[in-house]
Amino acid sequence: MADALISVLLERLVSITYEYVEGELKHVLNVKEDVEKFTRTLRVIRAVLEDAERRQVTDQAVKIWLDELKDISYQMVDVLDEWNTDILKQQVEKREREGDPNALVTKKKVRFSRCFCFGKVSRVILRRDIALKIKYLNDKLTEVYEERKKYQFQSKELGIQQPQQPQRPQTASFVDISEIFGRENEKKDLITNLLSDSSAEGKGLLIIPIVGMGGMGKTTLTQLAYNDDRVKSHFEIRKWVCVSDPFDEIKIAKAISGDYAPSSNELDEVLQCMSRSIQGKRFLLVLDDVWTDDPKKWKQLKVPLFQSGAEGSRILVTTRKLEVANMMRATRNMINLGGLSDEYCLSIFNHMAFSDRDGHESKVFGDISKEIVKKCKGLPLAAKTLGSLMQNKTKMGEWKEVLNSKIWDLETVEQEVFQPLFLSYYDLSPTIKCCLLYCAIFPKDYEIERDDLINLWMAQDYVISKKSEEKGTTGDAVFDNLVARSFFQDFEKNRNTGTITSCKMHDIVHDFVQFLTKNECLIMDHTECTTSESKLLGDKVRHLTLRYFLDGPLAISSNNCQKLRTLATFDSRITTIDSNLILQLKCLRTLNLSGNSIKELPEEIGELKHLRHIDLSFNCILEKLPDTICGLYNLSTLRLVWCSELKKLPENMGNLINLKHLYVLLCGRLASFPKGIGRLTSLQTLDLCHCDGNNNEAFQIGDLRKLNLEGSLAIHLVGDATDKSEVEKAQLWDKKLFHLTVYFERQTNSSSSSVEILNALRPHPDLESLKILYHNGTTWPNWMQSLHNLRFLTLVGGTQCELWPLGKLEYLETLTLRSMDGVRKVGVEFLGLEDQTSFRIRSPQILFPKLKRLWFGLMLNWEEWEGVEEWTKEDSEITIMPCLSQLTITGCPLLKALPDFVFKTPLQTLRILRSERLLERYQEGNGEWAKISATNPNIRIIRDR
Numbered sequence: 001m002a003d004a005l006i007s008v009l010l011e012r013l014v015s016i017t018y019e020y021v022e023g024e025l026k027h028v029l030n031v032k033e034d035v036e037k038f039t040r041t042l043r044v045i046r047a048v049l050e051d052a053e054r055r056q057v058t059d060q061a062v063k064i065w066l067d068e069l070k071d072i073s074y075q076m077v078d079v080l081d082e083w084n085t086d087i088l089k090q091q092v093e094k095r096e097r098e099g100d101p102n103a104l105v106t107k108k109k110v111r112f113s114r115c116f117c118f119g120k121v122s123r124v125i126l127r128r129d130i131a132l133k134i135k136y137l138n139d140k141l142t143e144v145y146e147e148r149k150k151y152q153f154q155s156k157e158l159g160i161q162q163p164q165q166p167q168r169p170q171t172a173s174f175v176d177i178s179e180i181f182g183r184e185n186e187k188k189d190l191i192t193n194l195l196s197d198s199s200a201e202g203k204g205l206l207i208i209p210i211v212g213m214g215g216m217g218k219t220t221l222t223q224l225a226y227n228d229d230r231v232k233s234h235f236e237i238r239k240w241v242c243v244s245d246p247f248d249e250i251k252i253a254k255a256i257s258g259d260y261a262p263s264s265n266e267l268d269e270v271l272q273c274m275s276r277s278i279q280g281k282r283f284l285l286v287l288d289d290v291w292t293d294d295p296k297k298w299k300q301l302k303v304p305l306f307q308s309g310a311e312g313s314r315i316l317v318t319t320r321k322l323e324v325a326n327m328m329r330a331t332r333n334m335i336n337l338g339g340l341s342d343e344y345c346l347s348i349f350n351h352m353a354f355s356d357r358d359g360h361e362s363k364v365f366g367d368i369s370k371e372i373v374k375k376c377k378g379l380p381l382a383a384k385t386l387g388s389l390m391q392n393k394t395k396m397g398e399w400k401e402v403l404n405s406k407i408w409d410l411e412t413v414e415q416e417v418f419q420p421l422f423l424s425y426y427d428l429s430p431t432i433k434c435c436l437l438y439c440a441i442f443p444k445d446y447e448i449e450r451d452d453l454i455n456l457w458m459a460q461d462y463v464i465s466k467k468s469e470e471k472g473t474t475g476d477a478v479f480d481n482l483v484a485r486s487f488f489q490d491f492e493k494n495r496n497t498g499t500i501t502s503c504k505m506h507d508i509v510h511d512f513v514q515f516l517t518k519n520e521c522l523i524m525d526h527t528e529c530t531t532s533e534s535k536l537l538g539d540k541v542r543h544l545t546l547r548y549f550l551d552g553p554l555a556i557s558s559n560n561c562q563k564l565r566t567l568a569t570f571d572s573r574i575t576t577i578d579s580n581l582i583l584q585l586k587c588l589r590t591l592n593l594s595g596n597s598i599k600e601l602p603e604e605i606g607e608l609k610h611l612r613h614i615d616l617s618f619n620c621i622l623e624k625l626p627d628t629i630c631g632l633y634n635l636s637t638l639r640l641v642w643c644s645e646l647k648k649l650p651e652n653m654g655n656l657i658n659l660k661h662l663y664v665l666l667c668g669r670l671a672s673f674p675k676g677i678g679r680l681t682s683l684q685t686l687d688l689c690h691c692d693g694n695n696n697e698a699f700q701i702g703d704l705r706k707l708n709l710e711g712s713l714a715i716h717l718v719g720d721a722t723d724k725s726e727v728e729k730a731q732l733w734d735k736k737l738f739h740l741t742v743y744f745e746r747q748t749n750s751s752s753s754s755v756e757i758l759n760a761l762r763p764h765p766d767l768e769s770l771k772i773l774y775h776n777g778t779t780w781p782n783w784m785q786s787l788h789n790l791r792f793l794t795l796v797g798g799t800q801c802e803l804w805p806l807g808k809l810e811y812l813e814t815l816t817l818r819s820m821d822g823v824r825k826v827g828v829e830f831l832g833l834e835d836q837t838s839f840r841i842r843s844p845q846i847l848f849p850k851l852k853r854l855w856f857g858l859m860l861n862w863e864e865w866e867g868v869e870e871w872t873k874e875d876s877e878i879t880i881m882p883c884l885s886q887l888t889i890t891g892c893p894l895l896k897a898l899p900d901f902v903f904k905t906p907l908q909t910l911r912i913l914r915s916e917r918l919l920e921r922y923q924e925g926n927g928e929w930a931k932i933s934a935t936n937p938n939i940r941i942i943r944d945r
Contacts, residue, residue: 001053001070001433001434001437001516001517001520002049002052002053002066002069002070002073003046003049003050003053003430003433003434004430004431004433004434004462005070005073005074005077005434006042006045006046006049006069006073007046007430007431008077008461008462009042009073009076009077009080010039010042010043010046012077012080012461013035013038013039013042013076013080014039030131030135031130031131031134031135034131034134034135034138035134037138038076038134038137038138038141041138041141041142041145042073042141044145045069045141045144045145045148047155048148048153048154048155051153051154051155052065052066052148052151052153053066054426055151055153057422061151062151063519065144065147065148065151067519067540068144069141069144071540072137072140072141072144074542074563074565074587075133075137076134076137077461078587078610079130079133079134079137081609081610081634082126082130082609083130084634085609085610085633085634086126088633088634088657088658089633091657092633092655092657095679170242170244171219171240171242171288171289172240172242173223173226173227173238173240173286174223174227175220175223175224175227177224177227178351179348179351179384180220180224181340181344181347181348181351182340182341182344182347182380183217183220183221183224183340186221186335186337187221187224187225187228189335190208190210190221190225190316190335191225191228191230191231193206193208193314193333194208194225194231194234194284194314194316195230195231195234197312205305205306205309205313205314205315206313206314206315206333207314207315207317207328207329207330207333208314208315208316208317208330208333208334208335209317209318209319209324209325209328209330209331209333209334209335210222210316210317210318210319210334210335210337211319211320211321211322211324211325211334211335211336211337211486212320212336212337212338212486213320213379213420213421213424213486213487213489213506213509214320214381214419214420214421214423214424214486215379215380215381215382215417215420215421215508216337216338216339216379216380216381216486217337217340217380217381218318218319218337219288219289219318220380221335221337222286222288222316222318225316226238226240226284226286226316231284234282234284234312235282235283235284235313235314236281236282236283236310237277237278237281237282237283237284238283238284238286239255239256239258239283239284239285239286240286240288241255241256241285241286241287241288242288242289243287243288243289243290243291244289244291245291245292245427246292247290247291247292247294247297247298249267249271249297249300249301250265250267250270252287252301253267253270253271253273253274253301254270254273254274256274256277256278256285257270257273257274257277258277260273260274260276260277261273261274267300271300271301271304272304274304274305274308275304275307275308276308278305278308278309278313279308280308280310281309281310281313282309282310282311282312282313283309283310283313283314284313284314284315284316285305285313285314285315285316286315286316286317286318287315287316287317287318288318289318289319290317290318290319290321290324291319291320291321291324291427292324293321293323293324293326293327294327295327298327298328302328317330320424320485320486321484321485321486322483322484322485322486323484326484338378338489339377339378339379339506340378340379340380340383341378342370342373342374342376342378344380345373345376345378345379345380345382345383346369346370346373346383348380348383348384348387349369349372349373349376349383349384349386349387349390350362350369350387351387352383352384352386352387352388352390352391353365353369353387353388353390353391356391357391361394364396365390365396365399368396368399368400368403369390371403372386372390372399372402372403373386375407375507376508377506377507377508378506379417379506379508381416381417381420382407382413382417382508385412385413385416385417386402386410386413388412389402389410389412389413390402406511406514407508407511408511408512408514408515408518414515417508418512418515421508421509421512424485424486424487425512425516427485428481428485431462431463431478432478432481432482434460434462435457435462435463435478435482436482436487436513437513437516437517437521438456438457438460438462438521438543439453439505439510439513440510440513440514440516440517440521440523440543441521441523441543441545441566441568442505442510442545442570443523443545443547443570443571444505444507444510445504445507446504446505446570447490447492447502447503447504448488448502448503448504448505449501449502450479450500450501450502450503451501452615452639453475453479454475454476454478454479455475455613455636455637455661456566456590456613457475457478458475458612458613458636458637459589459590459612459613459636459637460565460566460589460590462478463475463478479500483500483503487505487509488503488504488505489503489504489505489506490503490504491503496769496791496792496813496814496853497791497792517543519538519540519541520540520541520542520543521541521542521543521545522538522541522543522544522545523545523547524544524545524546524547525546525547525548526546526547526548526549526550526572527548538560539560539563540563541560541563541564542563542564542565542566543564543565543566543568544561544564544566544567544568545566545568545569545570546567546568546569546570546572547569547570547571547572548571548572549569549572549573549574550572550573551573551575551597552574552575552576553574553575553576553577553578554569554574554576554577554578554581555578556581561581561584561585562584562585562586562587563587564585564587564588565587565588565589565590565610566588566589566590566592567585567588567590567591567592568590568591568592569592569593569594569595569596570595571595572595572596573596573597574593574596574597574598575596575597575598575599576598576599577593577598577601577602578602579602579603579604582602582604582605582607582608583604583607585608586607586608586609586610587610588608588610588611589610589611589612589613590611590612590613590615591605591608591611591613591614591615592613592615593614593615593616593619594615594616594617594618594619594639595617595618595619596618596619597619597620597621598616598619598621598622599621599622599623600622600623600624600625600626601616601625601626601629602626603626603627603628604628605626605628605629605632606626606627606628606629606630606631606632607628608632609632609633609634610634611632611634611635612634612635612636612637612658613635613636613637614629614632614635614637614638614639615637615639616639616640616643617639617640617641617642617643617663618641618642618643619643620642620643620644620645621645622640622643622645622646623645623646623647624646624647624648625646625649625650626650627650627651627652629650630650630652630653630654630655630656631655632656633655633656633657633658634658635656635658635659636658636659636660636661637659637660637661637663638656638659638661638662638663639661639663640662640663640664640667641663641664641665641666641667641687642665642666642667643664643667643670644666644667644668644669645669646667646669646670647669647670647671648670648672648674649670649673649674649677650674651674651676652674652676653673653674653676653677653680654674654675654676654677654678654679654680655676655679656680657680657682658682659680659682659683660682660683660684660685661683661684661685662677662680662683662685662686662687663685663687664686664687664688664690665687665688665714667688670690671690671718672690672691672695672698672699672718673689673690673691673698673699674698674699675697675698675699675703677699677703678699678703678704678706678707679706680707681706681707681708682708683707683708683709684708684709684710684711685709685710685711685712686707686709686713686714687712687713687714688714688715688716689701689704689713689714689715689716690716690718691715691716691717691718700726700729701715701717701726701727701729701730702726702727702728702729702730703729703730704729704730704731704732704735705729705730705731705734707735708735709735709736709737710735710736710737710738711736711737711738711739712737712738712739712740712741713732713735713737713739713740713741714740714741714742714743714771715740715741715742715743715761716743716745717742717743717744717745717757718745724756724757724759724760725760727757727760727761728760730761732761732762732763732764733762733763733764733765734764735763735764736764736766737763737764737767738766738767738768738769739767739768739769739770740763740767740769740770740771741770741771741772741773742758742761742771742772742773742775743773743774744757744773744774744775744776744798745774753776753777754774754775754776754777754798755775755777755778755779755780755781756777758772758775758777758780758781759781759782759783761781762781762783763783763787765786765787765788765789766789767787767789767790768789768790768791768792769790769791769792769793770787770790770792770793770794771793771794771795771796772794772795772796773796773797773798774796774797774798775795775798776798780804784804784809785805785808785809787809788810788811789811790809790811790812791811791812791813791814791850792812792813792814793806793809793812793814793815793816794815794816794817794818795816795817795818795820796816796818796819796820797818797819797820797821798819798820803817803823803826803829803830804830805829805830805831805832805833806830806832806848807830807831807832807833807847807848807880808832808847809848810846810849810850811850812848812850812851813850813851813852813853813883814851814852814853814854814855815848815851815853815854815855816855816857817855817856817857817859818855818856818857818858818859819857819858819859820859820862821859821860821861822861823859823861823862824861824862824863824864825862825863825864825865825866826862826864826865826866827866828866828868831847831848831868831880832845832847833847833868833878844877844878844879845877845878845879846878846879846882847878847879847880847881848880848881848884849879849882849883850883851881851883851884852883852884852885852886853884853885853886853888854881854884854886854887854888855886855887855888855890856888856889856890856892857888857890857891857892858890858891858892859891859892859895860891860892860893860894861894862892862894862895863894863895863896864895864896865895865897865898865899866899867899867900867901868880868899868900868901880901880904880905881901881902881905882905882906883905883906884902884905884906884907885906885907885908885909886907886908886909886911887902887907887909887910887911888910888911888913889911889912889913889915889918890911890912890913890914890915891913891914891915892914892915892918893914893915893916893917894917895915895917895918896917896918896921897917897918897921898918898922903931903932903935903936903939904935905936906936907936907939908938908939908940909939909940909942910932910939910940910941910942911941911942911943912941912942912943913942913943919943922941924941
């Protein structure tokens with residue numbers, strides 16, 4: 001973590017600090033010289049950090065040295081924050097002095113001159129204080145710099161020996177089948193792919209990647225398939241190459257060539273020999289433990305392999321990195337290797353623990369064996385290691401000690417189970433390492449929300465911005481990287497886009513990151529908060545997670561909280577926060593109090609100047625936020641989801657100059673926003689925008705024009721907020737929104753119709769997702785057809801008009817239509833045809849060209865879905881829904897039949913629920929059922945039970 005922390009610190013020293021030093025701090029003491037010296041020293045130290053971070057695992061002295069370095073770095077980051085906070089504060093004050101039309105009028109204006117003078121004096125004192133802190137930290141860093149010499153660290157600078165990489169174990173094709181349990185299904189599928197006659201890629205050579213985290217059994221599965229008798233007889237040549245890292249094309253090519261390998265190391269000669277050795281032969285090549293995703297290196301080997309091998313040749317690749325499968329363009333045939341069942345893990349464990357012992361012992365320790373195996377969470381290597389550990393333990397007390405130990409306290413487990421994870425960990429960049437280790441704050445088996453995690457990383461300065469253009473530093477890039485390297489699992493995905501929205505960590509990975517951060521990240525239960533708590537909370541702890549604090553105040557000692565940068569609660573019901581505790585959290589950047597029973601926050605929260613992330617979601621009795629929260633100029637994320645009793649936001653919210661993400665979804669009593677929200681020019685995410693036109697002092701929809709929103713926006717229109725002249729001021733067409741929801745209040749006294757409002761709301765043409773709820777007009781907005789990138793469309797309730805010709809939306813993938821009481825007939829106009837004869841016009845057209853999922857729900861008055869008479873796929877230039885795979889009809893009791901063209905699509909799933917007439921018409925066995933089955937034999941019909 002030190003490497004990433006120092007990289008961030010150096011970046012800020014170069015940007016913010018120098019800019020400020022050249023300005024107001026230029027002549028304060030020797031601050032410029034101190035900053036430059038600090039930066040130079042830090043750069044020299046960074047060159048040895050890679051070696052130091054490896055050695056700290058086994059060398060306590062190195063760990064102490066690193067901890068001191070990190071402590072100095074954290075302090076310097078906080079000093080920079082003080083500078084930055086002062087800059088932000090000046091910007092807010094300047095905006096109010098210059099009469100920003102959106103700024104709130106200062107009530108004590110007559111005293112402003114006096115206060116302004118006092119502010120200048122305070123600022124001079126602050127500058128001197130900052131300069132003294134920098135001088136002190138510079139001296140401390142010099143001491144650390146000198147001390148590094150006695151450890152003789154290896155540097156990664158050019159011309160100096162590189163730090164030694166951890167030893168990557170060599171593998172071979174031999175396997176002891178008696179020690180293998182499970183994987184029958186995976187082995188069967190793999191062998192089927194190896195022996196199949198044709199390649200799914202339409203080429204002579206098929207690549208099959210096996211992807212999974214370290215210790216999951218990728219190599220073992222490959223060995224099982226490689227040594228299968230059917231596989232042996234099927235291939236003329238079988239070659240096993242342990243690739244590891246670095247990827248050496250010459251070494252690999254020579255290994256494939258075998259006896260034909262030349263003594264020369266000239267790449268062309270080596271590849272020529274390799275090519276001759278496999279020419280015209282059906283071969284099986286195993287590339288075990290591939291790390292590189294450099295396409296140039298792979299291409300050197302790929303071309304002669306593809307050109308020389310016979311039809312039916314196969315390449316099996318094992319890797320921990322999804323990027324490798326992507327680089328080889330082989331994801332279609334990829335096997336993602338998951339965990340084993342507890343039953344198979346127990347078999348592995350028992351085989352290792354009791355193979356040379358009396359069978360009676362396995363019965364004696366049977367129950368506790370099952371409990372120990374649960375620690376493995378499906379990881380075969382862990383089961384094998386723990387079984388080996390228990391091999392010579394004969395006393396129940398010894399077994400219970402292992403059961404009750406944290407897994408990293410078991411030396412054998414640390415050395416054997418964590419070793420594969422160390423290899424994956426060291427392969428990460430400093431930034432990604434830091435982000436992975438931060439996940440130690442979450443409890444085991446916690447479902448981590450993608451966007452929330454990225455915002456948490458940003459709050460700690462681990463990533464610059466979620467949408468930054470700098471390669472590799474965005475939150476999305478880091479998250480995807482950890483997914484690709486198997487550090488995350490159990491994904492939840494957006495059903496439309498397939499994007500991962502949440503994930504979990506494997507328990508062994510969680511144990512691993514806790515092992516690496518055991519001095520910095522602490523998870524503590526309520527029962528552990530005893531009189532000895534202050535000793536548990538060491539002075540190195542930066543991130544504290546509390547669990548099971550129920551029905552009372554947040555009762556922890558504040559003695560050692562001064563250095564905390566994260567305070568989070570899970571599975572708790574805290575009712576109050578002690579103001580004295582808040583005042584101790586001076587370095588806090590993230591405060592997560594979600595899911596508690598807090599009615600109000602103490603005013604003292606405004607003292608936490610470094611705070612960037614506040615999560616108060618699911619505090620269902622929270623009634624208000626203190627006004628002092630508006631002085632948190634660094635605050636970037638404020639989460640208030642499902643604070644159902646929250647009636648209003650503080651009036652001075654406009655002072656939160658750095659706020660980027662505001663979440664207020666399901667705050668049912670929050671009818672409007674303060675006017676100052678319109679001043680938040682940094683705001684990117686606003687999950688629900690309350691616009692109350694009945695309150696002129698509140699935020700209006702036109703105030704959106706000054707916000708730099710991107711991504712998603714939901715607009716709740718109430719009262720006269722739906723006046724079209726006000727709506728036009730929002731200028732949504734200039735905002736890079738990809739997801740827009742417009743919700744009309746059902747009972748509105750608006751002077752404009754909902755279609756006029758929609759016309760005025762015209763979004764950016766790149767919009768991908770649109771939801772319109774309770775539009776009560778007779779026509780659709782005039783910009784619908786211009787949304788050429790629209791992929792997902794949901795229309796709910798209130799419509800009095802026939803359906804718009806949605807079939808002409810060329811990129812539409814998912815269409816949901818629900819609760820449209822005004823719709824009685826869906827005609828051919830819905831497809832984009834003018835009338836029943838349009839299809840005879842000999843001009844090629846594709847109607848709903850990309851539509852995959854179509855959903856009709858609660859269409860209570862819908863009686864007829866008109867087909868296209870005499871239309872056939874073969875005789876017409878018109879194609880209808882060529883990609884449709886799912887059709888759902890639910891709660892449509894009057895609908896009589898489905899149009900014939902539906903059954904000429906590649907439909908795979910037809911759901912008919914609570915739609916009596918359709919259910920009766922398409923009963924299995926009757927004429928209509930036979931008609932459907934004949935047209936599309938692969939269709940699956942799901943009905944009411």
